[in-house]
Amino acid sequence: MAVDPGIDFLGGVGTVTGSKFLVTSGPSSVLVDCGLFQGLSTLRRRNWRPPALDLAGLDAVVLTHAHLDHCGYLPVLVRNGWRGPVHATPDTIELVRIVLTDSAHLMVEEADHANRYGWSKHHPALPLYDEKDVLETLDRLRPLDFDTPTAVAADVEVEFGSAGHILGSAWARLNLAGGERSAVFSGDLGRPGHPLLLPPRPRPACDALVMESTYGARAHDTGSIDERLAAAITATARRGGTVLIPAFAVDRTEVVLAALARLRRADAIPDLPVLVDSPMALASLKVYRAAIAAHDPRLRPSLWDGDDPFAPLRLHELRSVEESMTANHPVMPSIVVSASGMATGGRILHHLKHLLPDHRNALVIVGFAAAGTRARLLADGAREIKVHGRYWRVRADVHVLDGYSAHADADDLVAWATAAPPPDTAYLVHGEPASSEALAERLRAEAGWNAVVPREGEHVLV
Template sequence: MASTQDTLAVGISRPTQRQRTRTGRPAITFLGGAGTVTGSKFLVEACPSGVLVDCGLFQGLAPLRRRNWQTPPLDLDRLDAVVLAHAHLDPCGYLPVLARAGWHGPVYATPGTVRLAAIVLADSAHLLMEEATHANAAGWSKHRPALPFYDERDAAKALRLLRPVDFGVPIELAEGISVEFGRAGHILGSAWAHLWLTGGGISRSLVASGDLGRPVHRVLRPPQPRPDCDALLLESTYGGRDHHDEHATERLAELVCRTIGRGGSVLIPAFAVDRTEVILVELAKLARAGAIPDVPVFVDSPMALASLRVYRQALQEGWPEIRPEFADAVDPFDPGHLAELHSVEESMSVNDPRMPSIIISASGMATGGRVLHHLTHLLPDRRHTILIVGFAAAGTRARQLAAGAREIKIHGRYVPVRADVEVLDAFSAYADASELVAWATAAPTPDATYLVHGEPDGAARLADRRREDHDWCAVLPRDGERVLV
């Protein structure tokens, strides 16, 4: 949110003469996702064309969030297309700003990403507007008035720019730039992008990994192998560590039983797209095996419920990303007493549950959404458990809870943390360090690998691993840096 003056300042700069000048050789400029796990924006140029790979929102620490309001170094008159890796806010959450500034697309993505982006961007705009209204009513924002970063009209404009492209189908984006999508296995529709660049008589190729999924994903097939390329943009979200998969299902069952046994509820802040589905699949398996008590499971997120419908459709129609074992399965997302909460009144009713329950609510990093109201009510009570099941960026409430915070600030007030806080990263949809290395090394060594979409320590550790174990040229690009491909 920002003040009126801040909002009027938001826009896309028209180019200076220096910005208009392009060398003939293909190049990449890192406009986000460098030194941070959010805000992914990679400008790929091949004279005379320019394409943006991802158009993401900065999240987490306040200095990062403020960057959303800065005028980005983008020349809309020379931006020919946008390519999206998947439908989380990091790769697509900035699109409404481009649309508001008058850019008319196109934006290319897989069919699954197009379907889910329509849900994600509409929900994001709704939450931003709702948060601004709440801030003005309660007076907890420093801005007078507090305004949403973008609204539902901006999101609708962005959605009209989306163009679906199937996996494995090469298309020309602009003169000298083509792309083909491969399965990334992170969420439904997620893709890595293989770009061919021709400029100044030079032909080069680039692979942007997007966010890679895990070979052991509960619903989706593993990522397709990386193709040969001259340059690689490799995500590094979990570049510094591996997941602890051992006994993860047993640990989930144990903490549910322990919490329910003392009369408490389990609150799971979960990304609305994919993480909610993964957790439901795991809970359903445990419920069918009699490994957890027979209690209500509430899904409290309009976006999660909308994405769940897309996942169910994908299973029914046999989309190519779905694991084959789900072909003839009964609803794998139903633990037995699944309750979908749609209205605000339904959501508020589970803040003081009459009986123990499991609540799955967005957002996964507890940066906004209905989960904040649940945290406000459940955190002060020692009977309850808060379960963190995915990556949480620095500066987010989920990261603070995972790090052992004894109080967190929600809507301008501090809330004491007395409930148990548990972390189970085995349910993450992100590839860990070993899985990233295995995917990256399955093809010939590129001339250079750029570690992006990761916090500095994790990206640096993955870069060191690439250099020491495989003698790769592994680079941590600086924000705003431009390199030749």
């Protein structure tokens, strides 16, 4: 008896992390995205559970883009014996290599640090995966070009369209049951006004739409975003302080550097040294510069008509641990850009410990921060923050400028979704519950759609 195509929601439901959507059609089983859970400890613990799917029956993984909450669980599959192909756009593959290598390095480093200083309740603390697992994972990556329908399993064909979120990001249309049914997965959608990338390509018609809702209840305040950043930097410099900017290493660092370059060209901020303290961010910056030089068609053409968009800046690239430590005690007013963007790990943690207790300094949060992350706690006004087993006072100014987010806001999401014929059902995922429900209600009220917020582990028919 034939089984209708279906979708299982294994992650990215009720949260903005851990995206995993299992698509089944006939004999085929394909996982769309394979992300890590981040934020609340209850979510992070789920990364350690056995994979919630039959790895022996999994034909392939399809990645929409290279952020950790969409690709960071791949090495766990491989560590558990899976050896199938992982399909992604060429730019996504280039960035996934950087992201996963850095992720494993940080996991091993954090476990070693916890064991050395005794701040973990696990004895011994272990990494979720290591560099060996990542090397085996990278061997599974297979490039799939945009706008090229390709069979990835016996009964599943995939086509990528540009999503405008980060370099290489895509929405994915899956044709199922010999083309009788189809599902579109938005991945993370970018904004029409992204300073580096062209807007998302319009979505095609489909029977099921699985769409992110990170900002499903909010509109970005972009009217004076550069001016607000300039004001924060200028005020901090006047009192002799340092501006610390937690930024995702892929795309957000580039967006922040481009904004700083704009402000410096306009003489809107003082000529301060800009310290980029993230090997992953620096590797990603190299990929972006190569894409600009190659006139990547997903980038804005204006980028290759003028000067380097990340200059003029007194840019200092901090690669070694010793170089990173210099950013804990800058010798003059400066700007430090470091990962991770939600302050869940990486070198930013050391800078938080050293810079937040000083009232002269400032922290600028430039993107979405999931519930339970340090960036979210700080954005919500926390006056103490726990790092490496100890609490640290927060005396620095904290500014929240989510206008630099690379995520589409509620209006952008509705416009993108409703520009094509309505699906049978739209499923709102990758958002906190209130955001997902708000977007579902807008689609019901404004477009008359059948819009649903799925439950964790739920199975639906396409």
